Amino acid sequence: MPLLSLRALTRRFGQTLALDRLDLDVAAGEFLTLLGGSGSGKSTLLRVVAGFETADSGAVLLEGRDLSGVPPHARPLNMMFQSYALFPHMNVAANVAYGLRRDGVPRAERDARVGQALAMVGLEGFGGRLPHRLSGGQRQRVALARALVKRPRLLLLDEPLGALDANLRERTGFELRALQRETGAAFIMVTHDQQEALALADRVAVLEHGRVVQLGPPRAVYDRPATRFVAQFLGAANVLEGRPDGAGGFDCPGLGATLRPEGALPPGTAACALRPERIALRPLAEGPNSAEGVVEEVAFRGDDSLLLVRAGGGALLRVGHAEEDGAPPPRGATVRLGWEAASVVPLAG
Amino acid sequence: MRPLLLRALPLALPGLWLALLVAAPLLVVLALAFAWPTESVPPIAPPWGAEGPNIEPFALVLEDPFYHAAFAQAALVAAGTAALCLLLGFPMAIGLARATPAWRLPLLMAVLLPFWTGFLPRLGAWIGLLRDEGWINTLLQSLGLIADPLPLLYSWPALFLGMAHAYLPFAVLPLYASLSRRDPAVEEAAADLGATPWAVFRTITLPLAAPGAAAAFLLVFIPAMGEYVIPELLGPPGAQLVGRVLWQEFFQNRDWPVAAALAVLLLLALLLPILLFQRLEARR
Incomplete structure (x- = not known):
């Protein structure tokens, strides 16, 4: 009891x-x-x-x-x-x-x-x-x-x-x-x-x-945040809007790319969450789960830097950049972003 | 550096006010107390005449048991009034402090209402209620509950009724101020630790309200000590309070020096509670 x-x-x-x-x-x-x-x-x-x-x-x-x-x-x-x-x-x-x-x-x-x-x-x-x-x-x-x-x-x-x-x-x-x-x-x-x-x-x-x-x-x-609110409230994840592409991926026009989670995309997925610190400044795999963008802001936070990157489709992404990965790219630089399939979290609501 | 005159100006105005309206009258009263009574208009000869200052009025007031009794009675009535106002004011202040913000202002207005009605019309209303042919006696007689009118007016209860009615706001406001300043979570914490509502009141609410209650007591006591209109209009003939005696000496006996001596001694007697009140306020 x-x-x-x-x-x-x-x-x-x-x-x-x-x-x-x-x-x-x-x-x-x-x-x-x-x-x-x-x-x-x-x-x-x-x-x-x-x-x-x-x-x-x-x-x-x-x-x-x-x-x-x-x-x-x-x-x-x-x-x-x-x-x-x-x-x-x-x-x-x-x-x-x-x-x-x-x-x-x-x-x-x-x-x-x-x-x-x-x-x-x-x-x-x-x-x-x-x-x-x-x-x-x-x-x-x-x-x-x-x-x-x-x-x-x-x-x-x-x-x-x-x-x-x-x-x-x-x-x-x-x-x-x-x-x-x-x-x-x-x-x-x-x-x-x-x-x-x-x-x-x-x-x-x-x-x-x-x-x-x-x-x-x-x-x-x-x-694994369950909803948009949890994803944004805890750790201020990027919440990317879009729709399932019918082939196990999640089409995200704002990103100009397709997100592909590990395993099957649950039915009714309305958005996907992507944590800033899980996004790398290089493609980790060929095909989906990578995007291109322009660095708009760089904020030094001590143990890491926070980058605001405008993706091809217009979405603004928060990207964490660890200090041990060297100096962050300057404002205005075009960067290639990549992330693991395991980092893509489908959100129900 | 601004000229001395300019810097002194903000202080000069209240200084002038104090000199003109506080210090000067006090000096006049002090001079009166040492003057000689005469049969002239005004009925005094100044203390700086050929005979020198007159110490007779002070000697009389300090020696005559009649005046001692007047002081004692006034102190007792003032203390009784203050206690009555505390007793009535405490539940009112608690109610105010616990009222929702929307209710607080109307309730405060209701507490202050006696302040805004004229002092004499209010006493007139009490007389109208309490006298032998007044509303209360008429009502009781028409109901057949009493045969002869009750002697309500010119009694000690009538005196205290009038005093409490006049001075209640002086008690409610400081009590309310001290109660509303408190963190309401303090009483909840006590309840959470196992205190019943009565234990919360006894061990938390009451002790925390004590400084406010002391301030409320003194705020009523100090002006009530010199009160003369209410004892005169509502009180029994035996209520020879110092304020009333002072008034009689001045207007009826036309003995200005004795009246002035009484006034000076009353002021000295009130210095102690006033100082006590100031120390209390400084501590809060």
């Missing part, structure tokens, strides 16, 4: 559907990221599970038990808020101890567990500080310790790294991952940052318009 099951969850705000008959299962001990743009319903999903919003229809089952009608304080799960929501009038130790006090945990055990939780997030000795005397990163850790001190089987995290600067984000991300393994709790983390979602998760669920449009391990979702 999954730890958490969402069944046909629907939530409407006026005219907009925040959640649209959404189904999702989360296994015990799993790290799941919910990835989506603003308005995709990811935060609403978290708030419905925590009990701060009520679904219009559908069910939230935690270990098989229906949580509808159960108020937030009686739900055996915890949440870490995007703003951290620390209690400003309590010191760090009191913040962390709050949940244990509400449960009537005796003083001695409470103190021990608060100490453990603070040690777990590297904040020993900070118990007496008030939240406004802490840095952003420290506040984030207090919020995490406070949410984990009750040892929930399920922790919800709403953009937990969103307020941190880039350096701290990466390190804290790794720590989050380590904490999740250590505690064995299932983490459901909401993020709009695709790198974060891919780096931390066992599985990624991509949300659009209140529905899960793709769910799977990060590599699978990245390599």
Whole structure:
């Protein structure tokens, strides 16, 4: 049995559907990221599970038990808020101890567990500080310790790294991952940052318009996006419009070439995705899966360069150019592009 | 570098305002307090005459238990009014802070409405409601619930009613300001950690509202301490608050020096709560 099951969850705000008959299962001990743009319903999903919003229809089952009608304080799960929501009038130790006090945990055990939780997030000795005397990163850790001190089987995290600067984000991300393994709790983390979602998760669920449009391990979702939206949202793939040529290829007029995927082209293919970093500046094979274009822009990005190449048919392609392949061609240069058949991903919608 | 005069100009205007409308009247009142009462018009002889300053008014006010009682009564009434306004204002402020943006403005208007109605017509309305032949007594008598009119007007409850009605907005606004500044997720976090709604209110909402509540209390207390119209028009004859006594000394007894001495002492008595309020505001 999954730890958490969402069944046909629907939530409407006026005219907009925040959640649209959404189904999702989360296994015990799993790290799941919910990835989506603003308005995709990811935060609403978290708030419905925590009990701060009520679904219009559908069910939230935690270990098989229906949580509808159960108020937030009686739900055996915890949440870490995007703003951290620390209690400003309590010191760090009191913040962390709050949940244990509400449960009537005796003083001695409470103190021990608060100490453990603070040690777990590297904040020993900070118990007496008030939240406004802490840095952003420290506040984030207090919020995490406070949410984990009750040892929930399920922790919800709403953009937990969103307020941190880039350096701290990466390190804290790794720590989050380590904490999740250590505690064995299932983490459901909401993020709009695709790198974060891919780096931390066992599985990624991509949300659009209140529905899960793709769910799977990060590599699978990245390599085989199911829809146009996923392809563009994750890794900003080139989405090439066209139609099947009837001979196993996909005719793309904008490219002025034919795309030929590995294996058969599924019926109903409306477009194909091609990742920028899978396009080489030389033909890799004779015949299809190569095109010609003119370099319009070159942007140096440190570890690679991003080229905007106008293909013969008018389509603008994003092309990644690794540093070890030498200097990128200058603006205005005519280049020959090529890619492996395995890199062509047919998209259904 | 601009000339000194030009740089001083922006400060000169408020400076002039303060000198003319605050410092000068204060000095006049202080001079009055040391003047001699006479049977002339105006009924005083200046303190710089042949007899020198008169210290009699201060001595009288500081020694006579009648004036002590007036100060004590005013402080009690002001504290009672402030407490009443807090009690009534807190749920109102919570309602305002939780209202949707579309509702917030109309609700704020409703809170401020007493400010925009004239002060005296409002008191007139209370008198019309509360007097022996007033609406309430007439209604109760016509329903046969009472035989003789209840003594509603000129009573302590009527006094507090009028005071709370007049000063409630002073309490609601600072409470609302402190409640609406808060991150709503803080209360959700408490609930998420297992706090029942009552526990959330007790351990989070109330303590976080405490500085706002203290400010609201003082904002009501300070002006209420000197109030004289409401006790005069609604209160019992026994309500000899310092503001009312001051008014009587000035207009009825025509003893300007004693009235001025009372005014100076009232100001000194209010300095402490005013300083307290400023320290609270600086901390926020």
